[in-house]
Amino acid sequence: MDHDVYDALDASGVYNGIAATKLHDVAWQKSRHSNSQGSCVEFARLPGGDVAVRNSRFPDGPALVYTRAEIEAMLLGVKDGEFDHLIAG
Numbered sequence: 001m002d003h004d005v006y007d008a009l010d011a012s013g014v015y016n017g018i019a020a021t022k023l024h025d026v027a028w029q030k031s032r033h034s035n036s037q038g039s040c041v042e043f044a045r046l047p048g049g050d051v052a053v054r055n056s057r058f059p060d061g062p063a064l065v066y067t068r069a070e071i072e073a074m075l076l077g078v079k080d081g082e083f084d085h086l087i088a089g
Contacts, residue, residue, distance in 0.1 A: 012046075012047065012048060014046060014048070014050070014052075014065055015065065016064055016065045017062045017063070017064065017065075018052075018062065018063055018065065019060065019061070019062060019063070020052070020054045020059055020060060020061060020062065020063040021059075021060050023044065023046070023052055023063060025047075026044035026045070026046060026047075026052065027044060027045075028042040028043070028044045028054070028059075029042060029043050029044065030042045030043075030056055034056070038056045038057045039056075039057070040056045041053055041054070041055065041056065042054050042055075042056050042059075043071075044063075046065070049067075049068050050065050050066060050067055050068065051065070051066050051067075051068065051071045052064070052065050052066075053065075053066065
Protein backbone atom coordinates (compact mmCIF):
# COMPACT_ATOMS: atom_id res chain seq x y z
CA MET A 1 0.00 0.00 0.00
CA ASP A 2 1.19 3.49 -0.75
CA HIS A 3 -0.16 5.29 2.29
CA ASP A 4 1.50 6.29 5.51
CA VAL A 5 1.98 3.47 8.01
CA TYR A 6 0.29 5.57 10.69
CA ASP A 7 -2.98 5.67 8.78
CA ALA A 8 -5.51 3.05 9.77
CA LEU A 9 -6.92 0.90 7.00
CA ASP A 10 -10.45 -0.24 7.70
CA ALA A 11 -12.24 -3.28 6.29
CA SER A 12 -13.61 -1.24 3.37
CA GLY A 13 -10.12 -0.20 2.28
CA VAL A 14 -10.61 3.44 3.28
CA TYR A 15 -7.68 5.15 4.95
CA ASN A 16 -6.64 8.67 5.90
CA GLY A 17 -5.14 10.33 2.84
CA ILE A 18 -6.89 8.10 0.31
CA ALA A 19 -7.37 9.63 -3.15
CA ALA A 20 -10.86 11.11 -3.19
CA THR A 21 -11.45 9.40 -6.54
CA LYS A 22 -11.27 6.03 -4.75
CA LEU A 23 -14.27 6.91 -2.58
CA HIS A 24 -17.15 5.62 -4.67
CA ASP A 25 -20.86 6.18 -4.10
CA VAL A 26 -20.41 9.11 -1.71
CA ALA A 27 -22.10 12.49 -1.99
CA TRP A 28 -19.69 15.39 -1.52
CA GLN A 29 -21.22 18.46 0.09
CA LYS A 30 -19.83 21.97 0.39
CA SER A 31 -21.05 24.98 2.28
CA ARG A 32 -23.46 27.33 0.57
CA HIS A 33 -21.03 30.05 1.77
CA SER A 34 -18.38 28.80 -0.67
CA ASN A 35 -17.34 31.18 -3.41
CA SER A 36 -17.23 30.75 -7.18
CA GLN A 37 -13.43 30.34 -7.17
CA GLY A 38 -13.81 26.97 -5.48
CA SER A 39 -12.54 28.10 -2.09
CA CYS A 40 -14.26 25.49 -0.03
CA VAL A 41 -13.89 22.28 1.85
CA GLU A 42 -16.18 19.40 0.93
CA PHE A 43 -17.46 16.69 3.25
CA ALA A 44 -18.82 13.23 2.48
CA ARG A 45 -20.34 10.72 4.85
CA LEU A 46 -18.81 7.31 4.31
CA PRO A 47 -20.78 4.05 4.51
CA GLY A 48 -19.20 3.09 7.85
CA GLY A 49 -20.14 6.41 9.48
CA ASP A 50 -16.78 8.17 9.12
CA VAL A 51 -16.56 11.48 7.29
CA ALA A 52 -14.16 12.28 4.45
CA VAL A 53 -12.93 15.83 3.84
CA ARG A 54 -11.37 17.16 0.64
CA ASN A 55 -10.26 20.46 -0.90
CA SER A 56 -12.68 21.44 -3.67
CA ARG A 57 -9.83 22.93 -5.70
CA PHE A 58 -8.23 19.47 -5.84
CA PRO A 59 -11.20 17.05 -6.02
CA ASP A 60 -8.98 14.19 -7.17
CA GLY A 61 -6.49 14.79 -4.36
CA PRO A 62 -6.30 13.19 -0.94
CA ALA A 63 -9.23 12.95 1.41
CA LEU A 64 -8.75 13.11 5.15
CA VAL A 65 -10.95 10.64 7.00
CA TYR A 66 -12.34 11.42 10.44
CA THR A 67 -14.57 9.58 12.86
CA ARG A 68 -18.00 10.93 13.62
CA ALA A 69 -16.80 11.91 17.11
CA GLU A 70 -13.89 13.90 15.64
CA ILE A 71 -16.18 15.77 13.24
CA GLU A 72 -18.65 16.44 16.05
CA ALA A 73 -15.91 17.91 18.26
CA MET A 74 -14.71 20.14 15.41
CA LEU A 75 -18.22 21.37 14.58
CA LEU A 76 -18.97 22.15 18.21
CA GLY A 77 -15.72 24.12 18.41
CA VAL A 78 -16.62 26.05 15.25
CA LYS A 79 -20.08 26.83 16.61
CA ASP A 80 -18.53 28.03 19.88
CA GLY A 81 -16.19 30.40 17.99
CA GLU A 82 -13.00 28.58 19.04
CA PHE A 83 -11.47 28.99 15.58
CA ASP A 84 -12.58 32.53 14.77
CA HIS A 85 -9.03 33.80 15.29
CA LEU A 86 -7.93 31.86 12.20
CA ILE A 87 -9.88 34.19 9.90
CA ALA A 88 -9.66 37.42 11.87
CA GLY A 89 -8.35 40.35 9.79
